[in-house]
Amino acid sequence: MLEIKNLEVSYKKDYKKKIVIQDFNLTLESGKILAVMGKSGCGKSTLLHTIAGVLKFKGDILVDGKKLSAKNTKIGLIPQDYGLLPWQTVFKNCLFGVGYKDKEMENEARKMLDRLGILDLSNQYPNEISGGQAQRVALCRALLLKPQILLMDEPFSALDEVASIEAQKLTAKMWNETKSTGIIITHRLEEALYLADDIAIMANNSKGTIKHIFLNKWKGKLDVTNQEYLEFKNQIEHILMECNE
Amino acid sequence: MMKKIKGFLCGFIAINILWFIASILLNTRALPNPIIVYKSFNIVIHKGILSHVAISLYRIFAGVGISLLIGIPIGYFMAKSKVVANILHPIIYFSYSIPKTALLPIAMLLLGLGDTSKVLIMFLTMVFQVIITTRDAIFYIPESIYHVGKSTGKSEWFLLRYVTFPAILPEIFTGIRINLGTALAILLIVEAYGTRLGIGYYILDSWSRMNYNEMYAGIIVISLLGAILFLCMDILIEKICKWKKQVQ
Numbered sequence: 194m195l196e197i198k199n200l201e202v203s204y205k206k207d208y209k210k211k212i213v214i215q216d217f218n219l220t221l222e223s224g225k226i227l228a229v230m231g232k233s234g235c236g237k238s239t240l241l242h243t244i245a246g247v248l249k250f251k252g253d254i255l256v257d258g259k260k261l262s263a264k265n266t267k268i269g270l271i272p273q274d275y276g277l278l279p280w281q282t283v284f285k286n287c288l289f290g291v292g293y294k295d296k297e298m299e300n301e302a303r304k305m306l307d308r309l310g311i312l313d314l315s316n317q318y319p320n321e322i323s324g325g326q327a328q329r330v331a332l333c334r335a336l337l338l339k340p341q342i343l344l345m346d347e348p349f350s351a352l353d354e355v356a357s358i359e360a361q362k363l364t365a366k367m368w369n370e371t372k373s374t375g376i377i378i379t380h381r382l383e384e385a386l387y388l389a390d391d392i393a394i395m396a397n398n399s400k401g402t403i404k405h406i407f408l409n410k411w412k413g414k415l416d417v418t419n420q421e422y423l424e425f426k427n428q429i430e431h432i433l434m435e436c437n438e
Numbered sequence: 439m440m441k442k443i444k445g446f447l448c449g450f451i452a453i454n455i456l457w458f459i460a461s462i463l464l465n466t467r468a469l470p471n472p473i474i475v476y477k478s479f480n481i482v483i484h485k486g487i488l489s490h491v492a493i494s495l496y497r498i499f500a501g502v503g504i505s506l507l508i509g510i511p512i513g514y515f516m517a518k519s520k521v522v523a524n525i526l527h528p529i530i531y532f533s534y535s536i537p538k539t540a541l542l543p544i545a546m547l548l549l550g551l552g553d554t555s556k557v558l559i560m561f562l563t564m565v566f567q568v569i570i571t572t573r574d575a576i577f578y579i580p581e582s583i584y585h586v587g588k589s590t591g592k593s594e595w596f597l598l599r600y601v602t603f604p605a606i607l608p609e610i611f612t613g614i615r616i617n618l619g620t621a622l623a624i625l626l627i628v629e630a631y632g633t634r635l636g637i638g639y640y641i642l643d644s645w646s647r648m649n650y651n652e653m654y655a656g657i658i659v660i661s662l663l664g665a666i667l668f669l670c671m672d673i674l675i676e677k678i679c680k681w682k683k684q685v686q
């Protein structure tokens with residue numbers, strides 16, 4: 194279980210403090226996936242980076258009751274820009290998370306790359322591959338860690354419609370196997386409905402408060418035309434609109 | 439690679455043609471015909487110009503090497519620590535503008551006429567540029583490139599080795615290239631006194647003896663030396679920074 198209690202995160206700029214997240218609380222059961230939505234600039238990436246251990250914060254972040262730290266908890270992070278190192282080949286980039294010492298890992302990396310369909314890109318550099326391929330490299334890097342927590346920041350937003358749906362299917366399949374607790378940031382509602390157990394909408398009040406959490410029973414289903422589904426979608430869209438005002 | 443060598447050859451030939459025309463037009467002993475100069479290369483090499491080159495190369499590599507060994511860590515700590523930056527910045531800012539070659543007499547008085555004072559002047563001329571290049575390069579690395587490393591609990595050392603260092607490597611190499619040019623230029627100053635070896639000394643000495651053939655041979659050799667060093671750097675950059683799009 195992932196618990197966040199009284200979280201406060203701020204950025205310092207020219208000695209001024211800018212609070213982005215305040216009085217933030219959240220619980221997410223192990224193995225569940227939460228989608229986070231909200232207006233641009235409301236603090237979604239900030240929240241994700243805080244959980245990833247990149248930013249300093251006040252309050253508590255607990256995993257199964259213990260303080261979360263990058264050293265004790267395996268965290269797979271896929272940043273908004275995928276965070277690949279331009280001077281490393283695809284293969285080396287995949288190993289970046291687990292380190293370069295373990296020879297066994299190299300075999301696993303090859304297997305994983307193969308399953309993701311990008312083994313033949315192993316020796317390419319990130320500036321030589323497409324956005325969708327880069328996204329899969331980042332996914333491979335995260336999955337090799339066998340993460341307890343998987344964090345994804347708009348992983349499909351740079352892809353076109355077809356590539357995005359394909360990538361979502363692949364991600365869902367991999368996610369099912371790792372059983373990681375996950376948080377995925379997205380601005381496409383269909384994505385959230387397909388991948389997540391819960392959908393959280395963040396308010397646009399410069400405090401990053403969660404305005405509403407929806408329980409989603411349509412996870413794993415694509416192209417639903419069911420009336421109930423459409424109503425549910427409408428309802429969420431309505432809240433999203435309110436947040437954008 | 440082949441393109442670079444081709445460009446290099448074209449430039450070489452063009453300059454020699456210009457030189458040839460100028461020598462005929464001016465018709466003075468101070469600008470001999472290139473053909474005569476190249477003919478005298480035989481004797482020049484026989485008389486040991488290559489050992490002069492070797493000594494100069496040693497001084498250049500020592501100067502560049504030490505300035506990198508000392509400059510990169512200082513630049514790194516200036517980028518990482520506000521305190522270090524605040525202490526060092528005024529010193530570096532002030533001494534950046536001093537022409538280091540003007541310090542040569544002091545260096546010779548304190549350290550003697552040997553190589554130490556010569557390498558010191560080379561080092562001083564180059565180290566500030568290394569420090570500032572390193573500091574700026576680290577400063578401009580986007581913070582986000584560290585996110586994945588931090589989220590997996592990597593050590594400072596790991597991040598330095600696999601993220602920071604490779605990120606600044608292209609800038610460092612560009613800096614070395616500029617420094618090699620500087621080092622060649624100041625050879626003529628640091629080798630003017632207190633030595634009987636070095637290609638800079640060789641040029642100045644044959645000049646004072648009014649042996650223009652040897653003087654021109656020396657100038658050609660130092661130019662070739664510069665060109666070869668540049669070519670080697672370009673090849674090295676291409677090899678090590680494969681991931682960077684090459685600018686022609």
Ligand SMILES: Nc1ncnc2c1ncn2[C@@H]1O[C@H](COP(=O)(O)OP(=O)(O)OP(=O)(O)O)[C@@H](O)[C@H]1O
Pocket residue numbers: 204205206211213231232233234235236237238239240
């Ligand atoms: N490094 C930083 N320094 C200062 N302020 C920052 C920094 N990063 C983000 N912010 C500010 O924090 C707020 C939240 O930013 P964040 O990136 O978390 O938004 P977001 O919800 O992910 O937006 P988007 O949907 O556009 O990615 C914004 O107002 C932004 O200006």
Ligand SMILES: [Mg+2]
Pocket residue numbers: 237238239273346
């Ligand atoms: Mg964001």
